[in-house]
Amino acid sequence: MAKHKEKDLKSWPIYLYVPNLIGYARIVANIIAFGESFSNKNLFTALYFFSFVCDELDGRFARMLDQASTFGAVLDMVTDRVSTAALLVVLSHLYRPCFAFFLALLALDIASHWLQMYSTFLSSKTSHKDVKDSKSWLVKVYYQHRLFMGYCCIGAEVLYLVLYLLSEDQPHGVIKVFMAGIKRKSPLMLLGLLALPGWAIKQIVNVVQLKTAADICVLYDLERKKRP
Structure with a gap:
């Protein structure tokens, strides 16, 4: 049955x-x-x-x-x-004073994941999370340990939601809003501070992932040129 x-x-x-x-x-x-x-x-x-x-x-x-x-x-x-x-x-x-900062985060997130997916295709892998042959220990730790990756991913999303909830009618910079939240001893700030390390690690992983994926694309080109 x-x-x-x-x-x-x-x-x-x-x-x-x-x-x-x-x-x-x-x-x-x-x-x-x-x-x-x-x-x-x-x-x-x-x-x-x-x-x-x-x-x-x-x-x-x-x-x-x-x-x-x-x-x-x-x-x-x-x-x-x-x-x-x-x-x-x-x-x-x-947060209009930080307009360029958030657009840079957006570009990094999209570019690193897109290049990672494309390099996965070139390497004939079935998943972009298959990083056993990656030269970066950080990328390996990130994708091979679900709890660690989960903390980083959740941390990033939670931090963005905290910033969203703390935002005011008049646009201010992120640091100014953060400092105001700390002075008020807002519970959201505690949540944001707990999420901050995960967010930071995720951005570092995105940068490293972008570089390692680009290296795979370059290596593919070099090997293709060697073929008769």
Whole structure:
């Protein structure tokens, strides 16, 4: 009976796999959230957090139901990157003195992940998380230890949400808002300070990942030139 049920699940159209349905729910939640990002902070935070939790659930259901798919992996990664990018755009408006800083973070996030995915394709790997042959110990630790990677990823998203919630009607710089939050002894500041190291490590990983992925692309070109 259990085998029959598992076979039925596998026979579903890939677009209707449970993890992918969760992915669609994330997209809908994000569309509504960002539509309200400048008018309803509580709704935005709730929906963005819902999407973030679902990011963990889709992977669990994929493994539990044996419904992992290439489409699902791409859907998950694209949703992650677009969500973070959109939040950084919102923050760039809320903290206008730091506009260039948030756009730089956005560019680094997109560029490092895109180049990592492309180098994975060139290396004939099935996942961008397969970094066994990476020359960077930091990238290896990041992708091979789920708790460490989880802390860094969650830390980055939590820090951005904290900055979003601390933002004021009049645009100020990040440091000024942080200092004001510390003076008020805001609980959000404690959460932000706990998340800060994870965010910082993630940015370093993005830079290292960008460089190592670029090296793989260059090596591919050199090896291709050697072919007769």
